[in-house]
Each structure stands twice: as structure tokens, then as C-alpha cells.
Amino acid sequence: xxxxxxxxxFSIYASAHFLAFIPTTDNIKDDSPKINFDMMFMHPFEQTxxxxxxxxxxxxxxxELPLTSVxxxxxxxxxSSYTFKKPGVYQFYVKPTxxxxxxxEKYISHxxxxxxxxxxxxxxxxxxxxxxYEIIPLVKPFGVYKGNLFQGKVxxxxxxxxxxxxxxxxxxxxxxxxxxxxHITQVxxxxxxxxxxxxxxxKGWWGFAALIEEGEEEYKGKKYPIxxxxxxxIKAY
Amino acid sequence: MRIVFLSFLLVNILFAHKLNLFLFxxxxxxxxxxxxxxxxPCKNCKVDIFNEKKELLSSVKTDKNGEYIIKNVxxxxxxxxxxxxxxxxxxxxxxxxxxxxxxxxxxxxENSFLQSIFAILLIAIIFLVLKRIKK
Numbered sequence: 255x256x257x258x259x260x261x262x263x264f265s266i267y268a269s270a271h272f273l274a275f276i277p278t279t280d281n282i283k284d285d286s287p288k289i290n291f292d293m294m295f296m297h298p299f300e301q302t303x304x305x306x307x308x309x310x311x312x313x314x315x316x317x318e319l320p321l322t323s324v325x326x327x328x329x330x331x332x333x334s335s336y337t338f339k340k341p342g343v344y345q346f347y348v349k350p351t352x353x354x355x356x357x358x359e360k361y362i363s364h365x366x367x368x369x370x371x372x373x374x375x376x377x378x379x380x381x382x383x384x385x386x387y388e389i390i391p392l393v394k395p396f397g398v399y400k401g402n403l404f405q406g407k408v409x410x411x412x413x414x415x416x417x418x419x420x421x422x423x424x425x426x427x428x429x430x431x432x433x434x435x436x437h438i439t440q441v442x443x444x445x446x447x448x449x450x451x452x453x454x455x456x457k458g459w460w461g462f463a464a465l466i467e468e469g470e471e472e473y474k475g476k477k478y479p480i481x482x483x484x485x486x487x488i489k490a491y
Numbered sequence: 492m493r494i495v496f497l498s499f500l501l502v503n504i505l506f507a508h509k510l511n512l513f514l515f516x517x518x519x520x521x522x523x524x525x526x527x528x529x530x531x532p533c534k535n536c537k538v539d540i541f542n543e544k545k546e547l548l549s550s551v552k553t554d555k556n557g558e559y560i561i562k563n564v565x566x567x568x569x570x571x572x573x574x575x576x577x578x579x580x581x582x583x584x585x586x587x588x589x590x591x592x593x594x595x596x597x598x599x600x601e602n603s604f605l606q607s608i609f610a611i612l613l614i615a616i617i618f619l620v621l622k623r624i625k626k
């Protein structure tokens with residue numbers, strides 16, 4: 255019985271919660287200037303969903319985009335769209351509401367970001383949006399092949415954050431299986447300059463979540479820590 | 492050796508600077524914006540404007556922002572932008588909300604008619620206000 259419980263507990267920890275923020279593309283072309291976004295709280299590799307309460311908002315710079323409630327993976331999720339009218343590099347991000355995870359006894363606040371090139375412009379992808387916790391790509395994020403080395407810099411209040419764990423998962427729409435639960439979530443750490451590296455060995459969307467525990471929030475009279483996630487979604491071709 | 496090195500450098504520059512062409516319509520005009528992937532505008536770049544039959548209509552140059560506005564447009568055009576060094580990009584553009592010359596002429600009298608009525612009303616109001624002040 256003890257082994258069974260431990261196995262269950264391990265399974266919970268083995269798959270990480272991600273706020274998946276998946277656009278239809280990361281490269282906008284003349285013939286299709288409209289993009290759709292899906293926002294889901296889920297386990298991306300296992301493709302299992304969780305309920306996502308309405309986020310504070312989906313933003314482009316400081317402009318808020320409208321959200322629509324949808325059902326994804328049998329749970330409440332959110333969608334939106336945007337039509338590009340001018341060339342540029344656009345950075346979209348989602349500010350979620352705090353989620354309390356009873357099994358881990360902590361609050362979770364993951365802020366995912368996607369960077370999209372519109373009509374051939376490729377400048378400015380390495381500029382921070384100015385989030386409290388943020389990943390800045392060191393590799394052009396909208397032209398990556400599978401097998402490329404991806405590097406990013408984790409910023410906390412605009413400064414490089416060292417020794418931070420970055421969880422990495424593939425948005426596994428391919429039905430891939432892993433040899434063990436430990437293979438589901440890959441983990442790398444940032445160096446003294448806040449830089450991490452990872453080779454995306456499969457095509458598809460990859461989520462990078464730099465996790466920084468900071469702050470507390472009360473739940474039923476008891477205070478719990480907040481896991482703040484700086485997320486970045488990158489597509490490998 | 493120097494020639495080989497310079498050639499290699501030139502080839503690298505050519506590949507790293509893809510020329511883009513963005514076309515959009517506004518107020519019955521086609522606005523051309525030409526730029527490199529870095530966002531640098533294609534300044535003083537040659538713009539060739541062709542009709543549907545690929546006959547050259549005019550050859551102009553972009554401004555310092557890499558832009559040019561085509562007025563008196565035809566509904567379907569081919570636009571080619573060429574930068575120094577051989578970068579070129581060509582696109583077909585079809586005006587979706589084009590107004591024919593007749594449409595534009597039809598609109599003008601209506602606008603001027605409305606403007607005349609508004610001006611007469613304004614004069615009348617001023618006249619009435621002045622009359623009241625005088626009393």
C-alpha cells in the first residue's frame with residue numbers, strides 16, 4: 255500500500271503543471287494574418303488538462319485582448335485571436351489568476367509568453383517585456399529546428415537569476431511515450447548569468463518554465479508559498 | 492586571398508539580409524513598405540510597378556523609411572522592389588476596396604453639397620446670435 259501511495263505521489267510530481275500558451279503559428283505570412291491562441295492549464299507531455307480559471311488577461315504590450323471560454327482536454331480553458339496589420343515582432347503573454355495546488359501545498363502563478371514574427375520582421379525578439387519573472391531567448395525563437403540548441407536567460411526583476419530550475423516539456427500531440435516518469439519533465443538549471451541551455455530533440459511546441467518560489471498567500475487560514483513561473487513557448491520545426 | 496575573403500563576406504551579408512515587402516491599402520492607395528529582417532528600411536530602393544499584364548507602368552524609389560505610396564492605382568498590380576546588391580522581392584497586390592473614378596466623382600458633389608448646407612446653417616446661427624446680442 256505504501257509503495258502504491260508513493261508511486262501515486264511520484265507520478266504527481268513527475269509531471270509538471272504548465273500553463274500552455276499555444277498559438278497557431280509563430281510566423282505570420284501575408285496570406286494568413288490572423289492567429290488563434292489556446293491557453294490551457296495542463297500537463298503538456300501527457301496531454302491531460304486541468305481547469306483554468308479566467309486569467310487576469312492576455313496582453314500584447316499593455317493592450318488586453320478578448321478571451322473566450324473553451325473546453326480543452328475536458329477542462330475549462332481559454333482562447334483568443336489577433337489579426338496582424340503591420341510587420342513586426344510581437345510578444346504576447348498571459349497573466350493568470352493564482353491557483354492553489356493542494357497536493358504540493360503551494361500557489362502557482364505561471365506567466366507564459368510567445369514571440370511571433372509578422373511579415374518577415376525579425377528584430378527585437380531578445381527584448382524583455384518587463385515581467386517580474388521572464389525568460390529572454392538567446393536564440394531567435396521563431397526559426398528553430400529540432401536538434402538546435404536553445405538558450406535562454408532567466409530574469410527576476412530585470413536581473414539575471416542564477417541557480418534557477420527550468421522545467422521543460424514537449425506539447426506532446428504526437429503520442430510519444432517515455433521510458434520512465436522521470437523522462438516526462440526535463441530539468442535544467444541556470445548558471446551564474448541566469449542562462450540555461452536545452453536541445454529540443456523533437457519537432458513541436460516546447461514549454462520552458464523557470465520556477466522561482468517567492469511570496470506567500472493565505473488559504474483557509476494558513477499561509478502557503480507562491481511558485482512563480484516565467485514561461486516561454488518555442489516551436490521546433 | 493583578400494578577394495576570396497571579401498567574396499565570402501559579401502555572400503554572408505547577402506544571405507543575412509532578406510528583403511521584405513509589405514503592401515496594404517488605405518484610402519484607395521497602395522502603401523508600400525520595404526524592409527530587411529532586422530527592421531532596417533530599404534531606403535532609395537527601386538520600385539517597379541507593373542499592371543496585370545506585367546507591363547511596366549512606372550519605376551520609382553522608396554523614401555528614407557523604405558516606403559512609397561501608389562496613387563491612381565489599378566485593381567491588380569505587380570510590385571517589385573530591388574535593393575543595391577541584388578536583393579529583390581516581388582508581390583502581386585489586389586485592391587479589395589477600390590473605388591472607381593466614377594465613385595469618387597459621385598462622392599465629391601455630395602460632400603460639397605453637405606458642406607454648403609452646414610456653412611449656411613452656421614452663418615444663420617451666427618446671425619441670430621448677433622441679433623440677440625444687439626437687442
